[in-house]
Every structure is written in structure tokens, then in C-alpha cells.
Amino acid sequence: MELTVEGLSVARGGMPVLEGLTFTLTTGNILILRGPNGSGKTTLLRTLAGLQPPLAGRIGLPPEAIAYGAHADGLKATLSVAENLTFWARVYGTTDIEPALAQFNLKGLRNRAAHSLSAGQKRRLGLARLLVTGRRFWLLDEPTVSLDQASVGLFADAVRSHVAGGGAALIATHIDLGLAAETLDVAPFRADPDRPTRTPTAFDEAFT
Amino acid sequence: MELTVEGLSVARGGMPVLEGLTFTLTTGNILILRGPNGSGKTTLLRTLAGLQPPLAGRIGLPPEAIAYGAHADGLKATLSVAENLTFWARVYGTTDIEPALAQFNLKGLRNRAAHSLSAGQKRRLGLARLLVTGRRFWLLDEPTVSLDQASVGLFADAVRSHVAGGGAALIATHIDLGLAAETLDVAPFRADPDRPTRTPTAFDEAFT
Amino acid sequence: MERTKQSRDAWNWLWEWANPVKFMHLTGKALPWVVGLTLVTLIPGLIWGFFFTPEADKFGSSVKIIYVHVPSAMMAINAWAMMLVASLIWLVRRHHVGALAAKAAAPVGVVFTVIALLTGAIWGQPMWGTWWAWDPRLTSFLILFLFYLGYMALWAAIDDPDTAADLTSVLAIVGSVFAVLSRYAVNFWNQGLHQGASLSLDAEENVADVYWQPLVLTLVGIVALFVALVFIRTRTQLRRRRLHALELRERMADA
Amino acid sequence: MIALLVRDLRLAVRAGGGFGLGLAFFLIVTVLVPFAVGPEGETLARIAPGILWVGALLACLLSLDRIFQLDFEDGSLDLLATAPLPMEGAVVVKALAHWLTTGLPLTLAAPVFGILMNMQAPGHWWIFVTLLIGTPALSMIGAFGAALTVGLKRGGLLLSLLVLPLYVPTLIFGAEAATRGGAGMAVTTPILMLAGITAGVVAFLPFAAAAAIRINIR
Amino acid sequence: MIALLVRDLRLAVRAGGGFGLGLAFFLIVTVLVPFAVGPEGETLARIAPGILWVGALLACLLSLDRIFQLDFEDGSLDLLATAPLPMEGAVVVKALAHWLTTGLPLTLAAPVFGILMNMQAPGHWWIFVTLLIGTPALSMIGAFGAALTVGLKRGGLLLSLLVLPLYVPTLIFGAEAATRGGAGMAVTTPILMLAGITAGVVAFLPFAAAAAIRINIR
């Protein structure tokens, strides 16, 4: 299985941010997205996850293969750790949340309401969700925000074992995760605002 | 001027998290708070900022000396970068936002609405707020979340020049900021739930 | 995919209109004529109606209100129909002109609605002895006013222009269905006080020619006025949309 | 789907009594009106079915932004959109959860509150029946409005503005049927119309609402 | 302080027309009641002042959670609490901003909407006067309720529940004065009571509200 991206252009707020991206991610691999703040990593991941349409180009991926992990964790403050996780497990048609709890060291917190977790504990719960999706391709947007060194280690282990088990991960991050991975820097693909093809003549569909 | 903390205990959600903290921070210095996720750094900073009362102990600090930077940035999505910053400047009785914009490389974004910023750009704006407060003591909770390497550098520069100008900073963080600073690890001060002094007799005062 | 977003088909001669460049060009040419038509129909029609119509037996001189009330009430309803069609064009064909024409027409529709409501109320006071009555036609017209308000508020509340276009178009469609439904509901709920279809050719209800002729003139005039205003305002919207795109690009170049 | 329903119901219950609050608001509106209008029994009895319908409608309205707004803010809506659930299904489930926590309790309580408004015997029965038929439409229309405004910061009032005109037909037929029923007149036509609106709304609006959500989160 | 007022007004205007929406909701409530109650002019005229007051009150109520909730959610309330502003001052300023964007427009519009309810001549004047005196109290009480519920996820309905009983005295005296004034009777007593409530509320509630906020954010 592979995720292929050809000549992809993505836009945010009506403005192209990245153009002409081409890459392939096959199972068993990790690809790290790098790029300065505001370069379009989040936009790219959202487009790949199907949340917004691409401006141009082709995305090829097997259906039902993607699990997306966003800046926000989507936790319900009044539900407990176990309830939050069970919900996502049922949505994705899986049932067992124990391995996920164990992997992210959440067993001791399982009955705590999510609103009483610290920033890093919330994040760990958000990441544990990935394990219960059962999806092959993980698209992760700055997954290690707020995590301490030990938790970053837990996360890296989780990614490694996921990949070893036939998964793949595309991770946008600013820090070094200590993973054996290829790196894709998005900076060179920044959209050029004055590219002539986008300004044929005034008004000629020139609204992006 | 100095911030002194003596025998401080702090609680979160009715549960003591740190006990017996003692330290002093004088102007011209930086103190880095370290500790694993959930160890109580946020709780400590909120207590020092006066947002919650301490459980025990004494906090000595000059009045009107503290600027607090939380996990959340307090930005108004519909206001522009300059409007957001001007508001805080006026609240703190200062007027000039230009140095802050320049320091955090926000000049190009000054008329952008805050909701159209990327995660890292928002964070930079949140940090720029510190500069317009004119306060000596900065209490910062994971200030570099979402920042790329270059922006972390900008932040470190800002802290350095603030401290050089007679300020001080107390920073909770999980990453290495490259600052010359003392470090305080809060892990050894973790509250011990079964310490006898807090449970004199059953039910008697044993509610915290 | 072709370079333009729209694929070509037999109806292309029609869709050509919706190309922004074509639209700007054509309306630029047509605008003086439409404005001219407005001037030569609306003004004489109004003058004729105001100065040169006799008093009616039942209405007295208040009959002159008909020349402002009826055209604006008619256009208020037709403007919504035009917005519905324009919204459908945007949703189906993704032509910006469609969405922006709908956006441009809404304030015109609201002003006509307000005029019809106010003049109706002013006319109602001497005729029915009340400013307002919960008559089916009045009531459903008031609901139409609410739909206009909601539609405009939704446009104003969304920043991204294409998102706003999509959502307001969905609202226009669903709203139209409910506007029609309300009309039936209100009819069922109450019997009318308001004038019947006096313009129909039905002999009994028909108004005398002395009133009818200037009214037709003002009706033509108000349609021309509407078209002229929608042209002008759509051109403004297109320019603003283009300006928005340019500003985004400028911003990107700065950043 | 069932997981979503269970979660939404659980959240409604946990959030400080989802059931109770809609009811309480309804009660307060029916209490405030006599205060404002004055206590004459006859006027009150005359306007009772109408006021009860308006009260139910407003109680419904106030809880609408719960349907999608919280999920949008904490990011779960994005995650749900990438999950293997059709968005239309999610919309229907969420409208259903809203009805179970708001519309249904209101329906059950209305006959009792009717007593406060000096309502007479068959009126209680008819206010119950009309609300039972009409409130599902209110929840579904509300879900559509919530879907339209989900991206907007504090879209609460805008939501009311968009939704209330859409509620008008339901309100007219519902209140008309309740009033006629209470007065012992024939109610078949308005009841049929009310049922027709509910059926139509439940059949078609999920698609419009799902489209609106997809547009809003992109 | 002025900076805060300016910011709040600006936010209200930016958020898709802060002024317009409260008004629109008010209009809609006054329109819905005739739909529900039926169109007979006489009944309507009788209940008009009361319904207008209830409508204004509900329009006020719906916009209350804007006062502090947004600031709490995005963290600005924490930051404001550590800023050199007395919390009492912030509360007053925010209540004032709420009144300027909600209460004042409602007051100005009420006489016009009275026409829809078949209201007769001096009634318009009295509904205007009573709302002008009473709405500041509504905003201030609302700010207190909002302060109490600010920490709660989607406290909207709970807020209504807490605030509505507090609104009852204002509503009773306001509606009473408006009704009497419309009928040409003496209004001095209810107007004085109304003014007294407003004065008392504005003098004391800021302290309670500020205390509630300090407790809620800790």
C-alpha cells in the first residue's frame, strides 16, 4: 500500500500555500515534514486527510487507510480517559483499548475525566486514539507538543512498532523525534504569488 | 527586586501537587522549571501569577511586577495582530507596539486577523504580548510550543535582552532553549498523598 | 482538468455570460442603456402616477401610494427568486458571478421589502384603520424579510468568500422551500384583508385604465432599476472579490 | 453510529443535566409570560397553547448550538469527518440525540405546564400530540442551522436568526392544531401538515446539513 | 478600561454584526407570538407590552454568554486577571458594552415592533421609557450570571436558568409600568421601583460578579 502525491497544490484561506508537491509514502516507512512556521504543513495534512479539496494535483491512497491527528485532540472534557478512547474505537469498528492505554502509559489515569489532565497527559490520550483506529497511514500534526522527554520516547516507540507492523506515518514536527525516517522540507514548494499562469488577465477567473 | 518562594504548596482540582518549594529569582536571572507531564508546573505558575491561592507557604514579590504567559494565548480571532497587541499595551498602560512586532518578526503580519495565522504565528503573537506589558518578571508556561527553530531563537533572544535590561524569567519547558539559566526540577517536590501531617485524624481536615 | 474550472458543453453560450471578464465587459456596455431605460420609464411613470391620476372613489387620493407600494412589493419577491437562480448557478457550475450576483441583489431586495412594508403600513392606517394586520400576504411578506436578514447576516459573518458563497447558496435553496411553505401555512391560518390580484386580467378585480397605465410604466421602470442596481453592485462585488485575491497574494509576497 | 448517539447522550447528561435545563427554561418562559401579561385567567387560557409552543421552540433553540459547536471547537468534528461515518448519518444521529434530550422531555412536560397557564381539559392532550409530532422537525431544522453556523465564533444569535423563520410553518400548524384541538374543532388538516413537514424535513435536510458541515470544516 | 470597552465593542461589531442580531432575535420573537397565539388584534394588543418585555429579555439573555465565555475560553480572562485592571472595573465595562450592543438597540426598536402587535398610541412611548430604565439592570444581572457560569462547558442553558429568576422583578415592574402607561393609568410607583432595581443592581452586583470570576478561574 502506498500514499502517492503528484503535483499537489494546496490552499488555505483562498490562498495557495504549497505548489507542485510530489512524493510517495509506502508502508513500513516514516516521512517527517519540516518547514518553518506558516509554511503550510497543517494545510497539507488536512488536504491529505480529505478535509479540504486540493487546488491542483492528484492524491492516490487506498480508501479507509488514513488516521488524522490534528493540532487539537478532540477530547471530551467530561468523559473519562477510557470513555474517550472507547468512543473512537467504536467509531472505527475496533474494540480493544487496552493496548493503547498501555502503550501511552495511561492505565493509571483511565477513570480520570479528560478536563483534569495536564497538557501533556491530554496529548498522550490524543495520540492513543491513533492506535485504536486500526488505520495504516497516520497523518500527524506536531504530535509531540507539550510532551516531556519520556513521553516523546513513548510516542517514538509507538510509531516504530506501528511501522514495523506494516503501517506508515507522515509527521509534521519541529523537533527531533529520534526516528529513522526520511525528511521532506516543504519550504522549497512555497507557492509563488506572482506566477504568471495564475494571473492571465484581470478578472479572468483570477480569484485565487 | 526579587521573587521569593518559601515552603510553597500548590493544589489543583482539590489535590496537592507540589509541596515545600523554596527558591528565589532575582532580576537579571532566568530560572527554567522542569518536570515530567502532570508534575505541577502549570499549577505552580498559576499560583505565582495570583490566579489561585497557595495551599501553604509564602510568595514574596513586588506588586505589579508579573506578566503571565499561559498555555493559551488569549488572542481575539477577529482582531488583527496589531489590534490584539495594542489592546494589551493599553491595558498595561504602555503604547508602543513596534518593538514587540519587530522582535517577533510580526511586522509583515500586522494587519492579518489572528484567526488566519498558523499555529506558530499565533504563538509568536502571544509572546509579543509580554514585551508590551513592561513587567519585570515573566512567568511562562511552555512558551515555545509550536515554534520552529528560528522562532525559538527569536524567543531566546527576547528573553536574553529582557533579562539583560533588568528583567527576570521563570520558564516551564520540556525542550532546551539554549539559554544560560539555572534549572529547577519540580519532580522531587511532588506531593506525597499519604504524608501523615495532612491526615491528623480521619475526616478531620482530611479533605485536601 | 482544463485550465478553466468549467468544462464545456452545449450551453456554453449561456455560461459565457458568467465568465467574470465577459460579464464585466457586457455589463459595462449594457449599463448606460439599462440606466437610460430606468430613467425614461420610472420617472415618467411616477410623475404620471403622482400628478395625473384622479382620485378613486374608495381610496380617495391615497390610491397614489400604489405606484410606490406595488412595484417595490413585486420586486422584493422577484429579487429573491433571482437570488435563488443565481445561487443554483454557483452551486452547480461554480461560476463566481452567480454567487456574487446573489450577494449583490440581497440588499436591493431588502430595501424594496422595507419600502413595501412601510408604504403598506402607511396605506393601511387610513384604509383598514390599522398599521398592521396578520393578513396572509402581509405575514408571508414579513417572513420573506426575515429570510433576507438571515441571508445577509450569514454573508457578513463568514470571512472566506467561497465558503460564504457556498453556505449562503445552501441557505437560499432551503429558505426558498420554507418561504413557499410558510405562504401556505399562513394562508391556511388566516383569511385575508389585503387587496386581491388587481393586476390580473380578471374583469371584476381589474383596476381602471387610468391607474393601470402609469402603473405598468413604473413596473417596467422598477425592473430596469433592479437590473441596473444589480449590474452595478455585482460589478462592485466582482471587483472586491478580485481585490481580495490580490491582497491575499500581496500578503503572501510579504510574508 | 450508535457509539455516537451514546456519546452525545452521555455528554448531554454530564454537562450539568442536559435534560433538566431545557425543561427548566421551558418552565421559566411559561412562568414569565403570566408575570408579564398579567394574571387574568381567560386571556391566559386563550393564549396558552400558543405560548407553550413558543416556549418549547425557544427552549429547543437555545440548546441548538450544542449540536455541533463543541465538537467543532475541540477538533472532534474534523476527526469525525475523517472517520468511517457518513456525515449524513452523523447529522441524523446528532439531531436525534438533541431531540431525545430536549424535544422529548419538553413534550412530556408541556401538558403539566399547561396547568400553570390555566389550560382546560382536552387541551393538554393536544399540546402533547402536536409537540410529539412537531419537535423532531424542530431538532432537524435546528441541526441544519447549527451546521451552517458551526464555523463562526459565537454564532448563537445568528443561528437563531437563520432558524426561526424556518420554524414558522411548524409553529403555525402545531399551535393551530393545539388550539383547535383544545376548542374541540377538527384538527386533521393541521396535524397532517405538521406530520408532512416533519417527514419532509427529516428526509431532506440531513443532506443539506452534511454539505454545510463539509463546507465549514474545509 | 476604555481600551477594554473599545475592544469589546469592536469584537461585537466584527462578529457579524453584534448590534443587528439581538434586534433580529427580538423582532422574531415578537413575530412568532402572533403566529402561535393567532392573529386577533384585540388579544394581541392586550398582551403586547408583556410580550415585548419578554422578547427583549430573551434577546438580552441569548447574548449573555458572550460577555465572559469567549474571554475565558481563549485564555484572555486569565491574562486580564493578572493585568493591572480591577476585576470590578472590567465587569462594569463588559456589562456596559453588552448594554450598548444589545439593550440600547432593543429599546430603540421596541416602539416600532409594537406596531406589529397592534399596540396603541401612548403604549409606544411607555415601552420605550420602561426598557430604557430597565435594560441596564438586565445587562448587569446578566453579567453576574455569566460570571457565575463562566467556567462551565456550554453553560448557556444553566445561565438562563440562573438569570431568569433574577430578571423577574425587573420584568414585573417594567411590564406593569408599560401596560399601565399604555392604558393611561398612573405609573409612578412601578417606574420608581424599576429605577431603584437598576440603581441597586449597578451599584452592588459588580462586586459579586468580580468575586465569582476570581473563583471561577482559579
Next chain:
Amino acid sequence: MPDLGKYAEAVLSAWGISIFLVLALVGLSWRQSVVARRQLEAAEARAAKRGKSDDA
């Protein structure tokens, strides 16, 4: 000026309001159109200049 009799007030106010509102709408549309055209021209000019300086 025709004699409007007892309806003078109604007729004149109805016509007055209508004409005022229509003129206001026309004026507003016109002004917005002028402003938008001016702003767009300025922006196009800036864009053209930027394009050139980039080439250089």
C-alpha cells in the same frame, strides 16, 4: 401639485420614504462601486509593479 385632501400625510410620507430609500440605495451602490474600482486599480498597479521588480 394635486390636491391630496385628507390623505396628504399618508401619500406624501409613503412617497417620501420610498424615494429617500431608493436614492440612498442608489447612492450607496454608486459610492461602493467607485471605492471598489479605485482600490482595485491601486492593487492591480501594485501587483504589476511587484511582478516587474521580481523579474529584475
